[in-house]
Amino acid sequence: MSEETRILSVDLGDRSYPIYIGVDLLERSDIYKNHIASKQVLVVSNVTVAPLYLDKVLSGLSGFQVETVILPDGEEYKSINTLDDIFTTLLEKRFDRGCTLVALGGGVVGDMTGFAAACYQRGVDFVQIPTTLLAQVDSSVGGKTGVNHALGKNMIGAFHQPQCVIIDTATLQTLEDRQLSAGIAEVIKYGLINDPEFFEWLEDNMDHLMEKDPLTLSYAIERSCFDKAEVVAADERESGMRALLNLGHTFGHAIETGMGYGQWLHGEAVGAGMCMAASYSKKLGWMDQLEVKRVITLIKRAGLPICPPEDISVKQFLDLMAVDKKVKDGQLRLVLMKGIGKSLVTSEFDSKALEELLYEYH
């Protein structure tokens, strides 16, 4: 594994784009020049990330007409109201439909900026610079953008592909441990979905990953993006197999919504959610005890919770799952496992057993 910049291509026909992965990419003006067609650039960041990295990005963007919007930090601000602040700046600064938005920050900044770009004047360009591991391995690929609604997470949004994604792994050195773990949850997910070899690699390298070893991080990011890109390329609009990427998410979203946004990190909820999916798969006789144990052990080693919070009652949990996007024509669909690296989407499961599973956590 070398230290040079790696370029991964996400293949989506005329919406294809590259992901750059490497160190010290934020100031690389050549990358910006190659992917920003406009003069007008709005950089959107938040109060946590901007003090650390905004100057580097602005220096890379010299020559463009740059404005910035600094948002408050936190999932609770991922709302239509915050979105309106971005629109107001764009309109006050007279940004036209040829402009480009740059998202500098984690998943919340990326999702909101991408959605603002999708909607502003019915669609403008955007570039993503994810600065958390979660955003790097999740939001980088797939074009999902959006905001939360008081009644449900990510319920309002659009599919909008970026012009490019710039992943500077050096940004992870300032990332809090809890945020790192949350990102690793999604990394583990890719192994569980359809890459058992990667899952084994993670079992061998989890300690290096937790220590933020740069080369280990780089490899994990690249392989995660590659795995995700493969699924997305086959199903851009999420009509079929892309739903696999929601492994752990139906349980996870119920936890996030039930606890109130911001209490549990998304990755923490997904970590517990994957443990629940594995345990439920075992209950249905689809996965053996040894494999379930490997899943739970790896998730635990990543510093993630392995159970849902007791504060959410079984009834509340079932209600929250029913409003999830994975419901179709009133039918709840879940991503479950026939083994490590063998996930599947199904609505054919014993809902009585689901209730039992939830009671076991209480």
Added chain:
Amino acid sequence: MSEETRILSVDLGDRSYPIYIGVDLLERSDIYKNHIASKQVLVVSNVTVAPLYLDKVLSGLSGFQVETVILPDGEEYKSINTLDDIFTTLLEKRFDRGCTLVALGGGVVGDMTGFAAACYQRGVDFVQIPTTLLAQVDSSVGGKTGVNHALGKNMIGAFHQPQCVIIDTATLQTLEDRQLSAGIAEVIKYGLINDPEFFEWLEDNMDHLMEKDPLTLSYAIERSCFDKAEVVAADERESGMRALLNLGHTFGHAIETGMGYGQWLHGEAVGAGMCMAASYSKKLGWMDQLEVKRVITLIKRAGLPICPPEDISVKQFLDLMAVDKKVKDGQLRLVLMKGIGKSLVTSEFDSKALEELLYEYH
């Protein structure tokens, strides 16, 4: 011209859809069944239209699980806030991503409902039932959806094509004269853009149109939709020739925004805007006096204003034009005419002459 239902196809590859034009179509359950794939249907209408036509639509939709949202009436409600009411209902009623939204009303209801459909769970189906002439000849074709922002009209939105459009010309019998005129503004526009034969037909048939003669209305709607569909099919995302459809709109939007939403109807502003575009084209030596006179005469016969309001100063007018979407990289682009049926998009015009033109109206 017969009284049977006409079907016009808008050809956009896998996003193609039919427009049904005829009388008494609102209750035609066969049309709904052919184009609604879900059980869950949300009908969005407003306080003016719902009392007149909602029952008919609900009777046509028997067999579906139908909910309704009735919005206040008026352009001032075409906002992100009103949009949120639609999302709240969808989430409270647990509508999933397989659901369908039905827009029953004029352009405001259609634009908002279409945008809500574009964003809800990142995109669900929608069916349009436009009940004003303006919406029938404008919003029916093109997939433009969106809301206004305090700082600019239609600044937030998406391209989202409907499953089908149902135009029941009987709904026009209850339309106010002022609204009818506003719709005719867009009808005249299609003639001016690239259909001189249709312009002549309008000169011959304007009186019948103003009297709401059903066959005359049907023909005008069908030909308008056909003309617009031709332009849109060639340029779905508005990168090139689709901009022609904005004839009269850069001037018009400045009037609407300057006067405050709801003071002038959109079509009234476009009517005055087309007169301004014609006069300006003459000033540039592109159009002769006789043709300009034909344009102004026809617009006047349609009961539309032929001058901008004096309340907006020249400076304010120029400022308002500069924020319009037709600006690209700081360059104002206008749709002007080389003659009736010979419109073109250009940024090569004498801006001094533009200022002079505006002073002439004061």
